[in-house]
Every structure is written in C-alpha cells, then in structure tokens.
Amino acid sequence: MRKQAVAGILLIPALVIAVVATSAGGRALDDQVGEANALDPIVDFYESPSDTPHLFCSLPDPSPLPDASATSLVLQDCAAGKTFTIGRGKTIAVDLTTDGLTGFAIHGLTVSDSSILQTVTAPSTVSTFGDYFAVYRGVRSGRVDINAMWSYCVNGCRDSMRWEVTVQVT
Numbered sequence: 001m002r003k004q005a006v007a008g009i010l011l012i013p014a015l016v017i018a019v020v021a022t023s024a025g026g027r028a029l030d031d032q033v034g035e036a037n038a039l040d041p042i043v044d045f046y047e048s049p050s051d052t053p054h055l056f057c058s059l060p061d062p063s064p065l066p067d068a069s070a071t072s073l074v075l076q077d078c079a080a081g082k083t084f085t086i087g088r089g090k091t092i093a094v095d096l097t098t099d100g101l102t103g104f105a106i107h108g109l110t111v112s113d114s115s116i117l118q119t120v121t122a123p124s125t126v127s128t129f130g131d132y133f134a135v136y137r138g139v140r141s142g143r144v145d146i147n148a149m150w151s152y153c154v155n156g157c158r159d160s161m162r163w164e165v166t167v168q169v170t
Contacts, residue, residue, distance in 0.1 A: 056080040056163055059099060065126065065133055068093035075146070075165055083166040091120060091137045096148055096163060098130030105157065106132035108149040116142040116169050123148075138169035 057078035068074045072090035077097065086092060098104040109123035109132060121135035132148065143166060150161040 055161055062097060062099070064093065064095045065131060067121070067126075067133065067135070068095050071135060077163070079165050080163050081165070083168065085168045085170060086138050087170055088138050088140065091135055092117070092167065094123070094132075094134045094136070094146060094148070096132045098150070100129040103153050104130065105151045105153055106130060106148055106163075107151060108147070109134050110147050111136060112145040112147075113142060116140055116144045117146070117167060138167075141169055143168050 057080065059077075061076035061078045064074045064076065070091070071093040073084060073086055074093045074095055075084065076095050084092075094109060096106050096109075098106060106125070111117045111119070116139065117136040118139045119134065120137050121133070123132060123134035125131065126133045136146075146165050146167060148163045149159045150163065151157040152160040
C-alpha cells in the first residue's frame with residue numbers, strides 16, 4: 001500500500017474529530033451571542049428528553065378517569081408548562097395518557113417537594129390506553145414541580161419527553 005493511502009486513512013479520524021469540535025465550538029459561540037442554530041432542536045432530541053410543552057397537547061385531553069372526579073384540580077397532558085394554584089387541604093389528580101399509542105409509556109411521576117404535596121394515590125398505569133394516574137394533597141404552602149417521563153420503546157426504551165407543571169399551594 002502506498003504511503004499516501006496509509007496517511008489518508010490515518011487522517012480520517014483526525015478530520016472527523018476536528019469537524020465535531022469545530023461545530024460544537026460554533027454552537028457554543030452561537031449560544032453566547034444569542035443566535036439560533038438550525039440543528040439545535042435535532043441535537044437536543046438526541047441528547048436529552050424534550051420538555052417542550054406543546055408536544056403534549058397535539059390532541060385535546062380526553063375525559064379524565066372517574067377517580068379524578070373527587071379532586072379539586074385535574075392535570076392532564078395539555079397542562080404541561082403551566083402553573084396552577086390550589087389551597088392547603090385540596091387535592092390534585094394527575095391523569096396522563098399515551099392515547100393508546102403503541103410504543104409509548106409514561107413513568108417516573110415525581111413531585112419536587114413531598115412536604116408540600118403529599119401522595120394520596122401513588123403513581124401507576126391504570127388502563128390499557130396508557131393512562132398514568134396519581135393523586136396529591138396540598139399539605140403546606142409552597143411551590144413544587146411535578147414531572148413525568150414519556151418513553152418511546154422500540155428496540156428498547158428511551159426517555160423522549162418530559163412533562164412538567166408547577167403547583168403553588170397557598
């Protein structure tokens with residue numbers, strides 16, 4: 001094999017590293033000066049779960065589960081990205097659904113401060129349509145975030161979207 005061919009083969013990984021480093025540095029520079037990079041949404045999709053609220057409201061929310069009827073507030077998919085207020089002693093139902101879409105699952109419903117919102121009904125999948133349901137009670141004043149993860153499961157599962165709301169207990 002000729003020396004030039006061997007040198008060319010050895011340079012390919014170096015060129016790939018240089019291109020990736022340059023584009024990453026350019027993206028950081030774009031972020032510093034406030035310019036949008038057209039590839040950022042694509043890069044974000046593969047780097048971490050999306051938390052873009054409108055992704056959860058592409059369809060209207062279905063009727064809540066009957067278990068939610070006794071609560072003061074029902075939070076569903078379209079509540080993503082919003083802030084809600086409830087009084088102490090009031091209850092919140094979280095009723096999220098995949099609308100029966102194959103390959104999606106909801107899991108990991110969490111409250112950022114359980115001393116403010118206390119679990120009444122632990123999060124669980126409650127129907128064949130992928131409903132994920134929990135109930136919480138406001139026990140003291142404060143502000144909490146409620147999060148859940150949507151996973152896309154084809155050849156394994158990958159967290160793809162993060163649902164989040166903020167609740168102020170007064």
